[in-house]
Amino acid sequence: MQIDLRTVSIKPLRNTFDHLARRFGDKPASRYQEGSYDIQADANLQYRPTWEPEHELHDPGRTRIVMADWYAFKDPRQFYYGTYTLTRARQQESAESNFDFVDSRCLLGQLAEEDRQLALDVLMPLRHAAWGANMNNTGICADGYGTLITQPCMFAAMDNLGVAQYLTRVGLALGDTDALVAGREAWMNDDAWQPLRRLVENTLVTRDWFELLVAQNFVSDGLLYPLVYEQFVDTKLNGRGGAGVSMMCAFMTEWHGEMRKWSDAVIKVAAKESDANRALLSEWTRTWRDRCAEALAPVADRAFGDEAAAILDTVTQSFNDRAAKLGLDL
Amino acid sequence: MSDVFIALQTNEESRYIVEALLQDNPNAVVDEQPAMVKINVPGSLVLKRETMEEVTGRAYDLQEMQIHLITLSGHVDEDEDEFRLAWND
Amino acid sequence: MDMSVKKKLGLKEKYALMTRDLGWEPSYEKHEDVFPLIHYEGLKIHDWDKWEDPFRLTMDSYWKYQAEKERKLYAIIDAYNQNNGHLNVTDARYINAMKIFLSAVPSLEYNAHRGFARLGRHMAGVGPQVACQMQAIDELRHAQTQIHAISNYNRFYNGIHDWKHMNDRLWYLSVPKSFFEDACTCGPFEYIIAISFSFEYVLTNLVFVPFVSGAAYNGDMGTMTFGFSAQSDEARHMTLGLEVIKFMLEQDPDNLPIVQKWIDKWTWRGVRLLTIVAMMMDYMLPKRVMSWKEAWEIYFEENGMSLFKDLARYGIKVPDCVEQIKKEKHHISHQAWTTFYAAAPMTNFHTWLPNEDELDWLSEKYPETFDTYYRPRFEFFREQAEKGERFVNPNLPQLCQVCQIPMLFTEPDEPTQIAYRQVEHGGEKYHFCSDHCQHIFEDEPEKYVEAWLPVHQIMQGNCFAEGDDPTAPDFDPIASVLKYWHIVPGKDNGDFAGSEDEKNFAQWRGMATSNQ
Numbered sequence: 001m002q003i004d005l006r007t008v009s010i011k012p013l014r015n016t017f018d019h020l021a022r023r024f025g026d027k028p029a030s031r032y033q034e035g036s037y038d039i040q041a042d043a044n045l046q047y048r049p050t051w052e053p054e055h056e057l058h059d060p061g062r063t064r065i066v067m068a069d070w071y072a073f074k075d076p077r078q079f080y081y082g083t084y085t086l087t088r089a090r091q092q093e094s095a096e097s098n099f100d101f102v103d104s105r106c107l108l109g110q111l112a113e114e115d116r117q118l119a120l121d122v123l124m125p126l127r128h129a130a131w132g133a134n135m136n137n138t139g140i141c142a143d144g145y146g147t148l149i150t151q152p153c154m155f156a157a158m159d160n161l162g163v164a165q166y167l168t169r170v171g172l173a174l175g176d177t178d179a180l181v182a183g184r185e186a187w188m189n190d191d192a193w194q195p196l197r198r199l200v201e202n203t204l205v206t207r208d209w210f211e212l213l214v215a216q217n218f219v220s221d222g223l224l225y226p227l228v229y230e231q232f233v234d235t236k237l238n239g240r241g242g243a244g245v246s247m248m249c250a251f252m253t254e255w256h257g258e259m260r261k262w263s264d265a266v267i268k269v270a271a272k273e274s275d276a277n278r279a280l281l282s283e284w285t286r287t288w289r290d291r292c293a294e295a296l297a298p299v300a301d302r303a304f305g306d307e308a309a310a311i312l313d314t315v316t317q318s319f320n321d322r323a324a325k326l327g328l329d330l
Numbered sequence: 331m332s333d334v335f336i337a338l339q340t341n342e343e344s345r346y347i348v349e350a351l352l353q354d355n356p357n358a359v360v361d362e363q364p365a366m367v368k369i370n371v372p373g374s375l376v377l378k379r380e381t382m383e384e385v386t387g388r389a390y391d392l393q394e395m396q397i398h399l400i401t402l403s404g405h406v407d408e409d410e411d412e413f414r415l416a417w418n419d
Numbered sequence: 420m421d422m423s424v425k426k427k428l429g430l431k432e433k434y435a436l437m438t439r440d441l442g443w444e445p446s447y448e449k450h451e452d453v454f455p456l457i458h459y460e461g462l463k464i465h466d467w468d469k470w471e472d473p474f475r476l477t478m479d480s481y482w483k484y485q486a487e488k489e490r491k492l493y494a495i496i497d498a499y500n501q502n503n504g505h506l507n508v509t510d511a512r513y514i515n516a517m518k519i520f521l522s523a524v525p526s527l528e529y530n531a532h533r534g535f536a537r538l539g540r541h542m543a544g545v546g547p548q549v550a551c552q553m554q555a556i557d558e559l560r561h562a563q564t565q566i567h568a569i570s571n572y573n574r575f576y577n578g579i580h581d582w583k584h585m586n587d588r589l590w591y592l593s594v595p596k597s598f599f600e601d602a603c604t605c606g607p608f609e610y611i612i613a614i615s616f617s618f619e620y621v622l623t624n625l626v627f628v629p630f631v632s633g634a635a636y637n638g639d640m641g642t643m644t645f646g647f648s649a650q651s652d653e654a655r656h657m658t659l660g661l662e663v664i665k666f667m668l669e670q671d672p673d674n675l676p677i678v679q680k681w682i683d684k685w686t687w688r689g690v691r692l693l694t695i696v697a698m699m700m701d702y703m704l705p706k707r708v709m710s711w712k713e714a715w716e717i718y719f720e721e722n723g724m725s726l727f728k729d730l731a732r733y734g735i736k737v738p739d740c741v742e743q744i745k746k747e748k749h750h751i752s753h754q755a756w757t758t759f760y761a762a763a764p765m766t767n768f769h770t771w772l773p774n775e776d777e778l779d780w781l782s783e784k785y786p787e788t789f790d791t792y793y794r795p796r797f798e799f800f801r802e803q804a805e806k807g808e809r810f811v812n813p814n815l816p817q818l819c820q821v822c823q824i825p826m827l828f829t830e831p832d833e834p835t836q837i838a839y840r841q842v843e844h845g846g847e848k849y850h851f852c853s854d855h856c857q858h859i860f861e862d863e864p865e866k867y868v869e870a871w872l873p874v875h876q877i878m879q880g881n882c883f884a885e886g887d888d889p890t891a892p893d894f895d896p897i898a899s900v901l902k903y904w905h906i907v908p909g910k911d912n913g914d915f916a917g918s919e920d921e922k923n924f925a926q927w928r929g930m931a932t933s934n935q
Contacts, residue, residue, distance in 0.1 A: 010503065010927045012574035018581035018905065034570055035563035039529055043587040044871045046600040051456050057603055058533075081560040082489045082567075089486030092479050131441035131545070138552055139540035142533060154536060154556050161549065162478035165437045172428075172436075180436060188443060198447040205452045332725030337628065339647045364708060365635035365643050366628070393476065397484055400650045401624050403722050405729075406473040406658045410430045417729045 023071075032078040036147045037071050060145045063210035065270055065277050070146030072269050076261050077152075084155045088162070091251055098247040099169065107244030108174060115240050116174055122232055122303045123249075124171050124183020125193050129224070130164035132200035133157075136216045143209040152262055156217060159259075163252055170248045192302050195295035202291075210270070211284050217263045219288040222322065223296060225256035226315045232303045264326055271327040282329045289319065289330070334375050334404030334415040337368040344398045350381040366400055374416035375404070434475035439468065442545040454543040460606035463671035467544025470666055473658040481553065485560070492564060492648045499641040500571045506931055509637045510705035511576075511924035512915050515768040517642060518578040519699060521569040522767060523595040525562040526586045530599040531614060532558035538607050547666075550659045551611075557652040561645075568645040575927075576920050578767040578912075581905040585767055588882070589904050590873040591695075591759075593823045597870060598692045602685075604866070608667065609681050615660030617685035621723050623653055626696050629714040633704040661726075668733040675734050683738040684862075687855040690744050691822040694751050698759070701752035701781065702773065710784035712748045720745075740855045746831045749785055753793040758827045760800065761812035764897070767906055769915035772801050792834050809914065815874045820849040821856035821867055828852050844868065 015021070016029040019038045045056045055061055060070060079087070102108060111119070137157035144150040171179040186193050203220070206212045229252045238246045271278040293316050300308040323330055336351070338344040344367060351369050352358055354376050361368040369375070382390040392413045404415035428436070445453050457464065476484075498504075508514065532555050539552035573579045586592050602613040631646030667674045697711035709717075719741075727737045760770045773781065778797060782789045803810045816825030830836045840851040844864045851857040860867045876882050877900055880889055884902035888894060901908055910919055 010575070010930065013577070013923075014574060014580060017570070017573060017579075017583070019583055031563075031567055034566050038583055039525065039562065039566070040533070041526060041530070041587055041596065041600070044593075044596075044876075046593075046597045046871050047604040047866055047869045049604040050606055050866070051459070051604075057600055081556070081563050082493060085482060085486045085489050085560075088478075088482040092482045096479070127441055128443055134552070135540055135548070138536050138548075138555070141555070142537035142540055147529075150533070150536075151559060154532070154552075154559060157536075157539070157552060158478060158481075158556055161552070162482075164441050165477050165479065168437050168440075177428075177436065180440065184440070184443070197443075201445045201447040201453070204445065205448045332728060333721075334725075335722070339651075364632045366632055366647065393474075393480055393484065396474070396651060396654065397487055398651065399654045400647050401628060401657070402654050403624075403725065405661060408430075408474065417725055418732065 030078070031082065032075075032080050035080040036075075036151060038147075040145070040147050040150070058145060062143050062145070063208045064280055065210040067270070067273055067277075071148050072273070073146070073149040073266055074269075075148065075152050076265050077258065079152060079155055081151075088159070091254065092162075095166065095248075095251045098250055099173070102173065102244040102247050107247070110241035111174075111237075111244065112241065115237060115242060118303070119233075119237055119242065119245050120171060120174055120179045120183065121186070122228065122299065123167055123245075124179055125187040125190075125196075126224075126228065127164045127167045127171070127180070127183060128187045129196060129200055130160050130167065132204060133216055133221070134160035134164065136203055136212055140209045140213050140216075144213075149213075149266065153213065153217075156259065159255055163255070166248070166251055170245065173248065174245070192298040195297075196299060199291055199295040213263075213266070214281060214284045215288040215292075217259065218267055218323075219285055219319075220292050221256060221259065222263070222319050223289070223292050223315055225252065226318070227296060227300060227312065228303070229253045229256065231311050231315065236304065260322075264322070267323075267326045267328065278327060278329070285323055285328055286330050289316070289323075331373045332417045333370045333372055334402075334417060335368055335370045336375065336402045336415065337366050337400040338395075338398045339400055340365050340367055341398060343394075346382065346385045347377065347395060347398065350385045351375070351377055353385070354378050354381050371415075374414065376415075377413040379411050430475055434472060434477065437477045438472070438549050439470075439545040442548075450543070454541055456537075456541040456607050457543050460608050461677060462608045462667060463673055464543070464667075465670055467542075467546070469669065470544050470546035471662060472546050472550065473662050474655050476553065476655075488648050488651060489560075489564075492644055493567075495644040496568050496571075496641050499644075503927070503931070504638075504640055505572060505575060506924070506928050507638045507640075511920055512769070512771060513637050513639065513703065513705050514572060514576050514920065514924075515578070515770075515915065516699045516703035517569055517572050517639070518576070518768040519695065519703075520642075521565065521572070521579045522582050522585055522589070522592055523695070525565045526583070527595055527599050528558050528562035528565065530603050532556070532562060534599075534603045534610055534614065537603075538611060541607050547663065550662075554615075554652075554656050554659060557656070560652065561649045564645045564649065568641045571641070575923065577907070577910045577918075578769075578920075580911075584905050588873070589767060589906075590765065590818075590877075593818075593871065593873050594695070595692060597823050598688055601688070601866075608677075611660075611663050612667075612678060612681040613685040613688070615656060616664050617682055618689050619653060620657045620660035620726065621686060621719070622689045622693060623657065624718040624722070625693060625714055627653065628718065629709050630696060630700060630704075633700060633706075633708045636706050636708050637704055664730065664735075665733075668730075668735070679735060680862075682735065683740065683855075684859050686738040687740040687853075687859070688822065690740065691824060691852075691856070694755050694824060697752035698755035701784075702756045702777075707780065710781075711752045712784060715744075715748045743831045743853070743855070747828065749788040750792070750829060750834060753781070753785070753789065754827045754829065757793070757796060757800075758812075758816075758825060761810060762816075763809075763913050764811060764908070765901070765906075765912065767904075767911045769913065769918050769920060771915040772797055772804065788834065815877060817850055818872050818874050819852035819856050820870055820872070821859050822852060823870065823872060824852055826850070826852055 015026050020029040020033055023037060040058055049057055134157045137153045137160060140153040141150045144153060171183065187197055203212060203215050206215060229249055233249045234246050234253060267281060271281050293312065297312060300312045304311050320330055338347055348367060355371045357372060359370045361370060379390055379392050392408060402415060404417055407414045535551045535555035535558060539548050539555050542548045542551060586596060602610050605613060627646055627650045631643055634646060635643035667678055700711045759766060763770050778794055782794060800810050818825055826837055826839055828838050830838045838853055840854065840857040842849050842857060842860060849860060851860060882903050883889055883899040887899040906912055915921055
């Protein structure tokens with residue numbers, strides 16, 4: 001028997017869970033709040049990890065950053081699994097129609113042979129850099145403290161994998177499996193790519209997860225995405241008949257724009273917490289920025305030739321401005 | 331020989347999957363439970379894209395099945411044309 | 420360039436380019452520094468490329484299919500909530516099963532999320548890493564969809580208003596908590612055998628399939644939907660579990676004894692954990708789909724055995740504990756329910772005595788044990804209750820050092836004798852519910868002496884409400900512990916009969932079905 005209840009109005013006993021009422025008052029909570037705040041175990045943890053007995057399973061001591069409340073890192077996008085997945089599915093649908101459009105209109109035919117090769121030279125090794133980013137973000141999610149900051153890193157990891165897979169499709173569209181082989185060869189052995197590969201490998205052994213978050217999501221992405229996708233793909237290639245490549249990379253540009261909002265929020269909150277945090281974040285940002293700019297220089301040379309130094313300088317300068325606005329002292 | 335099985339949520343899409351499974355596996359046994367349907371087959375089971383396309387009347391990607399899948403048992407082997415489940419005993 | 424010469428790539432080739440081709444052998448940093456966790460457990464892996472990916476999902480398809488699942492799921496949850504679907508459940512007692520679910524399960528899913536993130540980072544092959552990462556994000560989905568689906572129950576019923584706080588503290592919730600924290604504190608290979616193989620492949624069908632089918636049967640569309648929706652990811656996870664075991668065993672014959680030991684341990688740990696599911700199926704679903712014993716026979720004794728038969732070619736044996744479980748399947752749900760009934764003041768859900776109908780159903784489903792051992796006990800409880808002397812166990816129970824379940828299980832061959840094992844270690848005595856839990860302890864005593872046992876902690880004075888003074892003359896230890904747990908006495912705990920839940924449900928349903 002199905003009872004028709006549409007006309008019944010009953011008064012709930014409470015609006016939300018107590019842990020949310022303690023934070024936000026007794027009012028209905030959003031699904032972002034219900035699914036994120038306080039859901040990681042934080043009391044009476046059982047057993048020391050055999051892989052790291054000096055810490056508890058969930059332990060704020062895996063970074064030098066100190067926070068009174070690790071749930072201060074509200075994601076401005078308010079992504080939980082559902083909103084994250086729906087957003088990406090929409091973007092994927094539009095990416096799919098971009099790939100179709102490029103293919104059906106033979107847009108890549110407008111690209112001169114040397115520019116096609118240049119696009120492959122610059123983009124293909126980045127498949128591997130994106131995989132490095134994926135491992136870093138996955139690791140941050142494992143080591144981090146508090147769902148508000150660990151879950152966006154899990155999402156970012158899957159996005160990094162998505163980027164590597166879009167780049168693979170770009171390579172297959174612009175060339176063939178040989179293009180991927182050549183990209184891997186350059187990543188492993190070409191002098192121009194060794195500084196970047198060394199940098200990525202250095203991040204893979206960086207154990208302070210917050211430092212890694214700064215190095216990967218704030219600094220490295222903050223320099224690489226504007227340099228490669230804004231300056232190289234959307235500006236240089238686009239101006240030379242590369243609209244097709246630009247369309248196939250639309251996800252990356254859009255994604256970086258969105259991620260910036262999140263990483264800015266993270267840095268801002270952590271820096272505001274204390275002078276000690278601010279000093280640490282400034283030091284990490286400075287160090288990784290210098291290493292990253294150095295690693296990108298030969299890539300920029302390949303991409304921009306004579307204009308490389310000026311373009312890299314512009315990108316670095318605008319990154320510095322961004323960092324300063326967030327309260328960092330570079 | 332042990333059974334392999336696959337269980338699906340009861341809905342419109344699954345109806346087609348069950349129909350295709352019964353065509354592709356003549357010795358399949360259907361077990362209806364509240365809100366789910368379980369299909370047991372001795373030894374191994376196959377779902378063919380071709381059969382699904384015939385039954386649904388549209389292009390079909392076998393990975394779509396995952397939306398309705400509840401559980402399965404057996405080793406999975408999947409390519410564009412077939413989804414297979416089997417025991418090796 | 421001539422586009423027509425391009426090879427058409429098959430699904431497998433394309434997937435390989437999209438995943439494992441992305442990785443590389445590091446040379447600026449040492450392999451063991453990049454992947455520091457893969458050696459210390461003693462597993463030997465020679466070639467990570469031998470990993471076979473069973474489901475070949477790239478991110479584009481992942482986003483597409485998962486978004487479709489999410490859209491469907493939230494549409495149903497919204498509709499269910501808007502229509503006060505909770506008033507359509509068979510009987511308000513059912514909601515207490517949901518209280519246990521929310522108190523216990525999202526935290527498990529959450530720890531699985533973080534645990535698989537660790538493996539997604541630390542396994543040294545792109546194939547298994549990507550599979551673990553997808554599982555990591557899926558598990559977050561499960562935690563969140565469960566919280567979202569059950570959230571509406573919290574607005575109308577008592578007991579789960581502070582589920583997360585209780586999960587870290589309440590006595591019976593240390594059973595699931597310690598299970599998953601145990602797995603998460605293991606090395607990556609043991610973790611994946613524990614969770615992907617022993618739990619997901621061998622046991623998870625027992626939780627989700629009959630129980631969720633039971634939710635549907637009891638009119639709970641919300642739970643049915645998130646349960647089955649989660650389970651659709653589970654099919655991928657189970658396959659990962661099977662793949663991983665083949666991979667480990669094919670890599671090196673020396674891996675067999677290590678893997679076998681983990682399977683034995685985690686099958687037992689998992690089955691002990693499922694005691695509460697057994698109880699929920701047999702006692703808490705007003706309309707029953709099947710008994711725990713029947714579910715065990717279908718999903719373990721039939722399906723599980725097919726799996727072990729298949730793995731026999733690697734030398735894997737059915738875990739020893741299975742013999743004991745075969746005997747215990749006639750008992751555990753009854754033993755658990757009587758324990759919770761007797762502990763009614765200390766729980767965050769309501770208990771009750773089965774009615775005549777239900778007693779008859781139990782007698783029929785458990786012909787070998789119910790009438791002999793358990794029906795008389797329930798009849799005794801009923802007499803007591805009718806006399807106004809509702810039976811309550813006045814003592815805090817002794818907990819097993821490993822599974823953390825109170826000593827409620829009987830000797831496998833002597834159903835009137837509580838099983839009880841004891842071991843001395845480092846000058847202290849430790850207690851166990853069974854030989855299997857004892858062996859797990861003896862194999863790793865350093866780990867299990869660290870267990871946070873709620874009853875011990877209460878005895879040591881670590882579980883009193885902040886600000887309460889245990890030396891005060893009017894100090895009431897039980898009241899203080901309930902306060903520490905955030906249990907509101909008289910609302911969250913005790914008998915279903917006479918509870919606020921019972922009254923509200925009857926009143927609301929009355930409003931819905933009449934013109935009053």
